[in-house]
Amino acid sequence: MQTILSDFTKHLKAEGLRLTKERVHLLETICSFKGHFIADDILFAIKSRRKSGSRATLYRLLPVLVKASLIQQSLLYDGQTKYEVTWNKAHHDHLICSSCSMVIEFKHNTIEILQREIANKYGFILDRHVMELVGRCKDCRRKNDVSPRLC
Amino acid sequence: MQTILSDFTKHLKAEGLRLTKERVHLLETICSFKGHFIADDILFAIKSRRKSGSRATLYRLLPVLVKASLIQQSLLYDGQTKYEVTWNKAHHDHLICSSCSMVIEFKHNTIEILQREIANKYGFILDRHVMELVGRCKDCRRKNDVSPRLC
DNA sequence: CCACTATTGAGACGTAATCTCAATAATATA
DNA sequence: TATATTATTGAGATTACGTCTCAATAGTGG
Ligand SMILES: [Zn+2]
Ligand SMILES: [Zn+2]
Ligand SMILES: [Zn+2]
Ligand SMILES: [Zn+2]
Secondary structure, three states, rough: OOOOHHHHHHHHHHHHHOOOOHHHHHHHHHHHOOOEEEEHHHHHHHHHHHOOHHHHHHHHHHHHHHHHOOEEEEEOOOOEEEEOOOOOOOOOOEEOOOOOOOOOEEEOHHHHHHHHHHHHOOOOOOEEEEEEEEEEEEEHHHHHHHHHHHH | OOOOHHHHHHHHHHHHHOOHHHHHHHHHHHHOOOOOEEHHHHHHHHHOOOOOOOOHHHHHHHHHHOOOOOOOEEHHHHOOEEEEEEOOOOOEEEEEEEOOOEEEEEEEEHHHHHHHHHHHHOOOOOOEEEEEEEEEEEEHHHHHHHHHHOO
């Protein structure tokens, strides 16, 4: 049976890296999050749990997990480095409300295909892509429409 | 006749901001760049030209220029904040080689339309989007294919 | 020209991320 | 198992990038 830990272990072996308890603690903490998170969320959580794992170790681990395709960077639109777990999860892109920060995950096969076509047209092999749609959701638009009347 | 400076002046007026020589120097420096640039490129160039304009003034100006649609943030995929001039330039997205950092600008109307459709479907009004395709170009693939033989 | 107010810039500050290096722990080998 | 080898850890220093402070300066409108 495949678990994120077994895949992680496999990846470490393949890369000549060691399976340490700090790395396991950090990965477990990361897996405890529901959606998107920042590095500091992990640091804070690992301290709460009184598990070993430091800032240096975390920042060394993050690119390893990305390379292993267990996590990825997401929501780059506002300059903050956010992550999400991608292990065993289908690819998706994001629609974000710039006012209330609500995030909607969506999948659009046609766009995925067109993106690959564009890459091919220019002689590229596509490895990944960032697609983030930024706008205002219905609720936030309503609120903004109202506020002028209040002033 | 419309120039970037006249549009800039207009925007400042509209926002109740003043046209200062530092802002003009910084904008001129920004316009001297061909493609994508980072804040430090501007700072370095303005020092070389021995024009007035400081770090604080630059970082205060950048969001103003973004709001005026004279520049925009681009190439977020690697975490660095890069800008490009958008004044008098059609919208485009980016295809990037992760190996040699070559950037190709492309325009794909169908995707633009589909993106708006997705936003509408979820009740959003789309303000902007980030779409960056990351892969490896033909040349870099060739180089990588060869290197194992050299070792 | 004056009065008013926005702007500037040197440097302090904040925050995210990386680096250093001695101590420690994981692994391979005997 | 014991030992040698080498990767890893973590506290704290350091860097990179960006923001803030505030006294001096400079636009602006009247
Ligand atoms: Zn996608
Ligand atoms: Zn997501
Ligand atoms: Zn586009
Ligand atoms: Zn561009």
